[in-house]
Every structure is written in C-alpha cells, then in structure tokens.
Amino acid sequence: MEETLSMFTASDIERYINTYAIPWAINIAMAIAIFVIGRIIVGILLSVFRRVMAKSKYDEMLINFVESIVSAILMLFVIVASLDQLGVDTTSLVAIVGAAGLAIGLSLQDSLKNFAAGVMLLVFKPFKQGNYVEAAGTAGIVQKIGIFHTVMTSLDNKEITIPNGKIYSDNITNYSAKDTRRCDMTFGIGYDDDLLKAKRILQELVDEETRILKEPACLIGVAELGDSSVNFTVRPWVAASDNLAVRLAFTEAVKLRFDAEGISIPYPQMDVHFFKEADKTVSAKESA
Template sequence: MFETEKMAEMIDTYLIPWGINIAFALIIFIVGRIVVSVIVNLLGKVMARSKYDTMLVSFIKSIIKALLMLFVIIASLDQLGVDTTSLVAIFGAAGLAIGLSMKDSLQNFAAGVLLLVFRPFKAGDYVEAGGTAGSVKHIGIFTTMFTTPDNKMVIVPNGNIYGDNIVNYSAMDTRRVDMVVGISYDSDLRKAKEILKEMLEADERILKDPAPQVAVSELADSSVNFVVRPWVKTADYWALKFDFTEAVKLRFDQEGIGIPFPQMDVHLHKEESEA
C-alpha cells in the first residue's frame, strides 16, 4: 500500500509535469518547424519574383531558416525548464569569436550580398573593378570570377570589388568611340575633315543620334589632331574602332593626306678653325 502511494506521488510530482512539458516542447518544436518552413518558402517566392540571383535567394533562405530554427529550439528547451539565458550567452560568445576570426571573410560575404542585391554588373558584362578588367564569369558569395580578353581566369575577393570604383562598359546600350586622327601641317585640313565625315556617314554601324563629331582638337608638335567621336551600339565598339582606324590610314594614303610620325630635326653647325 505504501509503495503504491509513493509511486502515485512520484507520478503526480514528476512524471505528469515532465510528460506535459515534454509534450508541449515537442508541440512547440513541430509547430515552429512548420511555421519556419512556411515563412522561408514565402520569402523565397517573394525574392524570386523580384528576380534576385538564385544563389543569393538560396543562401538567404538557409540563413533565415537557421536563425528561426534556433529560436524554435530555444523556446522548446525553455519549456523543458533548461536555462536558456546561459545558452544564448554561449551562442553569442561563440558567434563573436567566429566573427573576429573570419573578419575578412565576413567582409567579402557582405560585399557579395550587396553585389547580388544591387547588381552593379551581371554575368557577361565587361567591367573594370577590384584592380582587374574582364568579362564577369560568375558572381559568388565571397569572390567574383573574371575572364580577361586573353582568356585568363581572375578570381577577385568581393570586398576588393565593392570597396573600389566599378566601371561597367556593358551597362549601357550605346557607347561613344573616342579616336584621335593626326595629319601633317602641310596637308589640306578642310579636305581631311570632309573625308572623316564622309567615312562616318558611310558606316552603317554608326548611329545618327547622337550625331558623330569631328573637330580639330590640338595643334601638336608635328601634327594637327582631330577628335573623331561616333556613337555605336556597345557590341560594335571594338570592331568599329579597329576597322575605322585602318580605313582612315588607307583612305588618307589614297587622298595624299600625310599622317606624321614623331621625328626630330638635327642641325649641324660647322665652325671655321683658326689659322
């Protein structure tokens, strides 16, 4: 009889309260996990509609899910009577230590997130950033890969890119080609200018609006320099620059207009020797 009463007392004192706490902790964990999944999936759909990078969406979803699940676990442990204050302090200290030891990596990570969110460039653009220039191959969380014109792969930390000027040559649909053409001082200036205008009008790649510009820019040491500034589609920039430079030389040769090269005149003075 005594043992039965003692067993009943233990059940009432320990087993039932602990069983209730465990049941509530499991309910909190299960329901919390379901709620976290719903929130993360909803966030992913919203970010996908905003056309954010797939890698960024996946990474942010993982971070938010981990943080929310941490709160769910802490709430479940608190229901079991575990002192969560000390647990939170331990997590905070561990996070601070990890953050200090990975300062550079966190800087690159933050810069990578900003690059993926604000999109100063995208894959395929030709940019100058982080001390290098090339076509963007891949934008990662910590680094960005470039392909140089001579087909070398360059991997640049995102912190270096976002902490410096970024020049995106592919961002605009059109670009202005800046060229300098020099003629000799004894050549016909007006004729050379008309030839340059005629060549610009004949090339179909050159846009009519904005209108191309031809003007005398400098009376240099050995040449009269023209600035030639046509507007083209960005994809035609280099082809037009190379083709037009070659065409100018061939046309000027045909028209008898000289293109000077650097030279120096040396004058010798002969002195009469004394008798």
C-alpha cells in the first residue's frame, strides 16, 4: 500500500512537473527574456532618436519630453508582450488602460489643450527665450517656455505666467524676430511754420543720430493735414535693440531743435468766434 502510494505520488509529481512546472518555467524565462531584450532595443531606439533630434536642433526640453513619451509607449508594448507570454489576457489590460486614459483625458481637457499648445510652440518656435513678444494681450520678455505655460517678464519687471493654449490660439507678435525694425514717429508743426525748414531740420537730426541705419533710407514726409497741425512722419530703420532708445532720444532732439529754430508744435485747440452784427440782427428781429 505504501509502495503504491509512493509510486502514485512520484508519478503525480512527474506529471505535474511535465505538465505545469516546465512549461511555466519556460514561459517565465521567455517573458523575462522578452522584457530584457525589449528594454535593450528600446534603449537603442531612444539613443538613435535623440541623435536624430539633436541634429535637427530642436529644443532640449522638447527632445526630453518626446523621448519620455516614446519611451513610455515602447515600454508599454514590451510589458504587454511579456505578460502575453505568461498567458495574461492583455486584451482586457489594454482596454482598462485605454478607459483610464480616456477618463483622465476628459477630466484634464484644459491641461491637455495647454500641453498640445506647448508642444506646438516648442516645435514651430514662433519665439524663443529672451525675445520680446506680445501674445494673448500681454507683452514681455520670454523667460521660459514650458509644456503647459510660458513665463514672461514685463518691462517694469513683473513676472507673467500665461497658459500655452491662450498664446497659441491668439496672434503672436515677436519684436525680436528680426535684427532691424522701423521706428515710426509723427511730429506736428503749425500751419504758419515753414514746412520746408521743418523737413530740413528733421533730416539733419536723422543724419546726426548714429544709431539710425543708412540702409534702408529713412522716410520723411508730410503724412496729414490735421485739424490744428501739419503732421510729418519720420520712419528710420534701427537695430531692434535700439528701437526704444532711438525713439526717446529723437523725440527729445526734435522738441529742443524746433524750439531753438522757432518751429511751433501745436496742441489741439478750439477757436470760438463771436459775430456782433449777427447778434444785432437777432436783437432787431426780436424787438419787431
């Protein structure tokens, strides 16, 4: 009886090993091999991806971000393949992950919008760090372009944080994109002043300002006959970094020179005229 039981137990153990243990050991070994080899392949692919992106001169933040996304996707495939080798129902797992991703996406719509806009800003680069831009109704110097928001500093040194979604959905004006800018200025003189003399003074001031570029040539001319003044437009080209300084210095120089040369700078005014004869006529009619 004991011998029979012993033979039955040995036979059962042998059958168990052949039926379950060995196949499971093989599957586990295969799953581990798939995971290890998969990680090695993912590492090689990411290394190639980084070299290609680096040669394209993309922003380092964008490279790191895209690399992390690609790494997560590839590793997900590796994990699914490993679990499938173990006999796990990966279809249900993928469905659960997809449903969870959809739920998270619906709850984070605004964040995903800012995220997508941040990626577009980093890819197409309408501006870069250090540029002076106007976007989403705000102007400032770009300090940081993040995935979800952009940080600017205003000219009076206030830090401004703007969601990327607002920036990308609005017009973007980059004042630093070009090396040169045209500085548009308007100066008015009185109707009784010497127009040609005023134009000559403006030209002399342009020639004296060393920060004004010779090419393209500065445009000087009468732009408008206003209600109380003859308005000149002066449009010199300057280096983008000199725009504000030239505008301030030139405006001051014009005022001082016009004062010295007897050229008036009129201000809006209204003249009221009284007609005595008309008043007498009205009074006579009322008496009659």
